[in-house]
Amino acid sequence: MISPAARDALQGWLDAQKALKGAADNTLEAYGRDVGGFLAFVTEHKGEAQGLSALARVGVADMRSWMAFTRGKDVGARSLARKLSAVKSFYRWLSEREGFDATAVLSARAPKFQRKLPRPLAPDAAQDLIETLEMQSENPWVAARDQAVVTLLYGCGLRISEALGLRADVLPMAEALRITGKGGKERIVPVIAPARAAVEQYVRLCPHDLTPDRPLFRGVRGGALSPRAVQKVTQAARTQLGLPASATPHAMRHSFATHLLNAGGDLRAIQELLGHASLSTTQAYTAVDSARLMDVYRNAHPKGR
Template sequence: MINNCAQPDLKMVTNEWLDWLLHERKISTNTVDGYGRDVRSFFSFLTEHFGFKPGMQDLQTLKARNFRAFLSKRKSDGLTGSSIARAISSIRSLFRFLKENYNIENCAIDILKRPRAKQLVPKALTIKDALEVINTTKKITMSTWIGKRDHALFLLLYGGGLRIGEALSIRTNQLSEKDKIIVRGKGGKQRLVPILPIVYDSIQEYILECPYDLFEKNSLFVGQRGQPLNPGVAQRCMRKVRALLSLPETATPHSLRHSFATHLLAGGGDLRTIQELLGHSSLSTTQRYTKIETTKLTSVYDAAHPRAKRE
């Protein structure tokens, strides 16, 4: 939400824009939060730059140099090229919304160029490290059911290539079939994810051990008090495991998703299949993994994944 960094009229329409992104455009909560932070930073900069909080009409008077000064400030603050590119996208999106709904227009923003974001190579774990991470989750807690919960969660991230948010949004009644599940990814897009037998069995063990009725709660993964599990809990668990195994800081819950894709590719997984499994809208995003492994792509998921066969 936009609070004390703009005039009331601009706060109102900006919050309306954020609500529209979330509920009409179905953009993920994390992305909308990022857009909100970008715009708050922009409004705070304008307040400092001009000496007063901006309103809707003030946005029409901005010059190209004002936008460039904001981007220069963000760069001096240490933002990466990708973060600056997102800031430009955020501000452009707001101005499009203002033009279409309130006839507020400023052509100066059109001359801004997005910096070319550096294509980062995903940081995957080795197969050995990924399996050690998963198996260690049971050993770092005194509570049996929490150990089984964390084991099932991490195994699902690695065995299905899910984002942490996707895994934590799964409802218990979605497990009606043993071999597949439909998850909701970025932008509300749904995709079918195969569930390996070892993953399904681990989830069932957790459900049986959990002291809460997960079908009544309707959240598959819950915390100590029975509330939907917070991502921070999984991240803390990974930090403990990382310390025990002397793994680098790049070992995160999300790195299990990277490991899923990397190990499939190394095993001969088809790039298009991996794209669908990960829920990438663009093949170019999936092609980042070819920088890690360049093995010939011929096989499909069941034959390629290192955990496809039960031990």
């Protein structure tokens, strides 16, 4: 049982995350689960509900116990690092608000883990996937819709939530889009001619009234198109082409970034196009490029064979 004071503090922190940082609802839910789980552990670990003064006394040994307990529940290193990051953020906010030293919590070290590299498609595979989407539906407007969505993911580097979040007020589609990404961060994304053409084809065929205040991409019954529908049609297309399971809608965004980098794109510019808050996130694509070059080297060099 979490004490009322701790529960109120958690809610206050979540409200601050939304108001000051524009955290999305899904992010807030995850934060609530992670920090709520930590507070529940502290209560059980100490044998009683912990008020704010007790939370201020959480020490290094308590943090180690929580991390060991969490790992014992088959939580991976990456997930534990995410939970610890949320707990630290909560304690940073709480310590400033209540005036206590949170060094014991803030100094806890996250477990090391191997950061997953993006898994992009080769340029010809990305193009084949987009073209094959047209064959997945007998309904011409649905086929055009699916092609338009995935072309935006690949041509503009959009997240699927960003593409499906577009309203019809972007029509006619201009040469650039203003996208609101994670944390409410806005960015301007150029729209290449093939992407504009794909959207125009979909708009011509779409039987639904695309009023400016409604979603641009519609499901068969006229409601907002779901991410799951895009994932399913992409899965069917990749199966037809014999592409790996990593060929997902999100992989098209990875492909956009990797292909730009391979063509000599500036890392900072790619960061802006993708809407990454940190350059270190974008730098993962340099590791992908380096890994690809090493594969080429090993396959081509006489001693690598």
